Amino acid sequence: PDAIRARIETYRELGASFKAVNDGLRTDEVQTVLIGQAARHIRNVAQAQYGLFPSGSGPAPGLKTKARAEIWRQPARFKAAQDAFAGAATGFQQAVASGDADAMRQAARKLGETCKGCHDSFRTRA
Numbered sequence: 522p523d524a525i526r527a528r529i530e531t532y533r534e535l536g537a538s539f540k541a542v543n544d545g546l547r548t549d550e551v552q553t554v555l556i557g558q559a560a561r562h563i564r565n566v567a568q569a570q571y572g573l574f575p576s577g578s579g580p581a582p583g584l585k586t587k588a589r590a591e592i593w594r595q596p597a598r599f600k601a602a603q604d605a606f607a608g609a610a611t612g613f614q615q616a617v618a619s620g621d622a623d624a625m626r627q628a629a630r631k632l633g634e635t636c637k638g639c640h641d642s643f644r645t646r647a
């Protein structure tokens with residue numbers, strides 16, 4: 522339950538940063554400092570997420586989690602999905618560092634695809 526709470530909170534904060542990024546990239550005058558802060562937070566979450574799925578924090582009677590049992594049944598596949606997210610988070614930071622707004626937009630799109638890629642296989646739809 523503590524692990525589930527921590528996970529929900531971490532991904533909630535991740536969503537807030539990703540929303541800040543996408544809102545920021547929709548404007549003409551892209552605020553690189555603000556987006557860079559969000560990018561750093563996203564990168565930190567990408568590192569932290571490896572520790573967010575301890576055994577025993579999966580679906581079980583009485584536990585409310587969207588994490589699917591596949592996470593623990595297919596650890597190599599799950600790690601590959603986490604690695605894709607971590608790689609895209611690094612790529613996004615590099616795009617922000619380049620200062621090129623279109624590169625940031627493209628990298629943010631790739632990053633979002635890695636969120637979705639993991640959800641499609643490892644998170645309940647309901």
Ligand code: ASC
Nearest residue numbers: 536539540633634636637640
């Ligand atoms: C979000 C969010 C996701 C991703 C995904 C991108 O804001 O909560 O899971 O973006 O929808 O495709």
